[in-house]
Amino acid sequence: MFLGLFSTPQPVPPDDTDLIHGIIAGKSSALGDLYDRYGRLVFSLAFQVVGDSGTAEEITQEVFLQIWNKAATYQTEQGKVVTWLTSVARHKAIDALRRKGARPEGHQVNFENGSEPDLVDPVGVEEQVELSQRSLVIRRAIAQLPSDQQRALALAYFKGMTHLEIAEVTHEPLGTVKTRIRLAMLKLRQILVDENIKH
Amino acid sequence: MIPCDKSEWVAGYALGSLDADEREQFERHLSTCQSCQADLRAYQSTLDELAVAAPRVEPPARLRTVILQKATRTTSQPLQTARPASGFAWLVQLFQAHRTTWAIASLVVIVALIFTNVLVVVQYNQRQQAEATPFHFVALHDTNPQGNGNALLVISDDGQFGTLITDNLKVLVDQNNYQLWLVKDGTRTDGGLFTVNSAGYGWLKIQEKGNLLDYQSFGVTVEPAGGSMAPTGQKVLGGTQ
Numbered sequence: 001m002f003l004g005l006f007s008t009p010q011p012v013p014p015d016d017t018d019l020i021h022g023i024i025a026g027k028s029s030a031l032g033d034l035y036d037r038y039g040r041l042v043f044s045l046a047f048q049v050v051g052d053s054g055t056a057e058e059i060t061q062e063v064f065l066q067i068w069n070k071a072a073t074y075q076t077e078q079g080k081v082v083t084w085l086t087s088v089a090r091h092k093a094i095d096a097l098r099r100k101g102a103r104p105e106g107h108q109v110n111f112e113n114g115s116e117p118d119l120v121d122p123v124g125v126e127e128q129v130e131l132s133q134r135s136l137v138i139r140r141a142i143a144q145l146p147s148d149q150q151r152a153l154a155l156a157y158f159k160g161m162t163h164l165e166i167a168e169v170t171h172e173p174l175g176t177v178k179t180r181i182r183l184a185m186l187k188l189r190q191i192l193v194d195e196n197i198k199h
Numbered sequence: 200m201i202p203c204d205k206s207e208w209v210a211g212y213a214l215g216s217l218d219a220d221e222r223e224q225f226e227r228h229l230s231t232c233q234s235c236q237a238d239l240r241a242y243q244s245t246l247d248e249l250a251v252a253a254p255r256v257e258p259p260a261r262l263r264t265v266i267l268q269k270a271t272r273t274t275s276q277p278l279q280t281a282r283p284a285s286g287f288a289w290l291v292q293l294f295q296a297h298r299t300t301w302a303i304a305s306l307v308v309i310v311a312l313i314f315t316n317v318l319v320v321v322q323y324n325q326r327q328q329a330e331a332t333p334f335h336f337v338a339l340h341d342t343n344p345q346g347n348g349n350a351l352l353v354i355s356d357d358g359q360f361g362t363l364i365t366d367n368l369k370v371l372v373d374q375n376n377y378q379l380w381l382v383k384d385g386t387r388t389d390g391g392l393f394t395v396n397s398a399g400y401g402w403l404k405i406q407e408k409g410n411l412l413d414y415q416s417f418g419v420t421v422e423p424a425g426g427s428m429a430p431t432g433q434k435v436l437g438g439t440q
Contacts, residue, residue, distance in 0.1 A: 028271050035263050043258035045250050053259070060258060061266050068270040073376065073394040079247075079424060086250035087425025094215075094428065095389060099407070111252040135251040142252055156214040157249050160428065163216050178211065185210035189245045 015126065016081035023071040031068050037128055038082055039064070042089045048158050049093035050100075059096060063089045082131060094160035111142045111154055141191040149184035152177055203234040213242035215428030219385040222429055229431070239431060243423060339363075339417060339438035348399065350419065350436050358412035361405035363390075363419075368399045368435065371421060378422040379403060380430055381414040390417070392426045415440060 014022065014033070022030025042063050047056035066088060074084060142150060148170075155161045155169065163181065167174045208225045211217045217225060229235050333356035341348040350365040363379055371377065371394060379390030388408060395401035405411065419436035 028267050031270050032263065032267055035266060039258055039263060039266075040255065041251065041253075043262070044256045045253045047256045048253040053256075056256075057259060057262055060262060061269065064266045065269055065273070069273065073392075074424075075372075083247045083250075084424050087247065087423075090250060091389060091426050091428070098388075099409070111249075111254070131251065134248065138248050138252045153214075156211075156216045157246065158253070160215055162218050163211060164218055166216070178207070181214065181216060182207055182210045185214070185242055185245065188249075189241060192245060192248060 020067075020071050020074050020081060023068055031064060034067065034081075035064055038085050041082070041131075042085055045086055045089050046093040049090065049160075050097050055096055055100075056093070059089060059092050062092055090157075097160065111139065111150060137192070137195050141188055141195070144191060145184050145187060148172075149180045149187075152180040153184040153188075156181055203232050205232070205235060206238060209235050209238040210242055212429065212431075213239055213246055217429075222387075223385065226430060230433075243427075243431075335412060335440075337417060337438050337440050339365075339419065339436040341367075342434050342437055346435075348436060350438075352405075352411075352417055352438070354411045358410035359406065361408075361411045363393070363403040363405065365393070365395060365401045365419075365436070366399055368395045368401065370395060370397060370399065375421050375432070376424060376426060377401065377419050377435070378426045378430070378432075379405065380418045380420065381405075381408055381411070382416040382418065383414045387418075387429060388414075389426060389428075392422070412440070 014030075016034070016037070019030045019034045019037075023034070039060065043056055043060045046059040046063075047053060050056055050059065063085060067085065074081070142153075145153070151170065152166055155166045156163075161169070163174060163177050166172075166181075167177045170177065172180075205225060205228050208217060208221065212222065212225050212229075225235075229239065335354040335356070335358075337352040337354065339350040339352060346367075348365065348368045350363055350368075352361055352363045354361045365377070368377065376392040376394055378392050380387040381390045382388075390405050390408060391403050393401045393403040416437065416439040418430070418434050418438075420430045420434045421432035422430070423432075
């Protein structure tokens with residue numbers, strides 16, 4: 001019990017908002033820390049959208065440089081920093097995909113199948129632990145969807161495809177595609193509410 | 200709230216999966232339907248969660264170093280800090296990161312915005328400006344007849360670069376940003392996100408969007424943090440080439 005009295009208290013790692021404040025102050029180490037936390041997630045999302053490592057790398061660079069340049073536009077009450085990062089990443093990636101004009105084949109896209117949580121930094125902050133838990137809940141929720149709904153949703157979410165484009169890629173009637181996406185979104189929404197993942 | 204017969208469009212709209220005609224119809228409907236607005240917010244929250252379900256891929260080890268090197272070569276640019284009380288230091292700061300020719304052109308426009316009503320100047324002098332400079336100008340006006348927000352889009356001669364400068368826009372709260380939309384044949388392309396300072400002044404650099412001269416019109420809407428795949432919020436500015 002005396003050890004506790006004499007041991008040096010461990011420094012509390014900065015949370016995501018602290019890192020944003022560090023970035024606003026021009027500390028590149030804060031940007032490095034943010035990359036260490038979410039670089040893999042951003043790269044993975046971009047890769048899933050564009051399908052090639054080089055473009056995913058460019059997008060990841062753009063995302064973090066945008067954070068570096070525009071961190072001051074982030075407001076704490078806006079929500080999680082990670083949501084901001086992934087939203088910007090998806091946006092940029094789909095934009096890049098459209099500029100390339102290439103349309104992927106349906107089998108090239110899917111959600112993560114694994115049901116294991118992500119590995120997190122052992123000294124990770126609360127956000128990372130929470131992200132890992134959320135990731136697990138989302139994957140389990142998606143796994144409950146029928147495979148045709150998963151595929152239609154993945155094409156819409158990751159590839160930015162319209163209903164019509166999905167119908168062409170999957171060779172399914174347009175009405176069927178619309179119904180699958182709507183049902184998938186309804187069910188996901190319900191599962192996530194039930195899991196109490198929302199706010 | 201009354202259940203809505205267009206509620207089945209909400210999920211597709213949130214995902215950006217409606218075609219252009221459906222999207223336009225739904226946007227008109229959305230502006231007046233509280234039930235669909237509430238559904239849209241819920242679906243957007245659900246979509247926010249999907250990113251974590253992307254299969255994990257390890258980025259190249261060098262990527263972190265590359266990002267940090269590039270970051271340290273530029274200065275972070277907080278947009279919401281107040282303008283300096285006097286002098287032109289803020290203008291110098293603003294243009295440090297820009298190409299020289301672009302900075303000169305933008306400088307001309309910003310000075311005009313501050314000291315004159317630049318939109319009037321553009322209207323009266325459009326012909327002379329077109330002859331005198333290699334740039335194209337598009338004025339964006341407040342969609343609210345009582346509003347006084349305005350903006351000027353300056354496009355380079357080859358259409359590859361643009362800068363949007365706004366004045367008198369409302370400072371946004373909550374999760375929102377302004378988002379520029381580039382419209383061609385009914386299709387809206389994201390032009391980028393921006394915020395404004397306490398004076399309603401903001402700017403946005405536009406590039407890698409194809410030839411900006413090919414777009415027929417431009418609009419600015421209020422969107423959630425990170426922007427939207429298609430306009431979801433109130434349109435505040437609009438203008439045509």
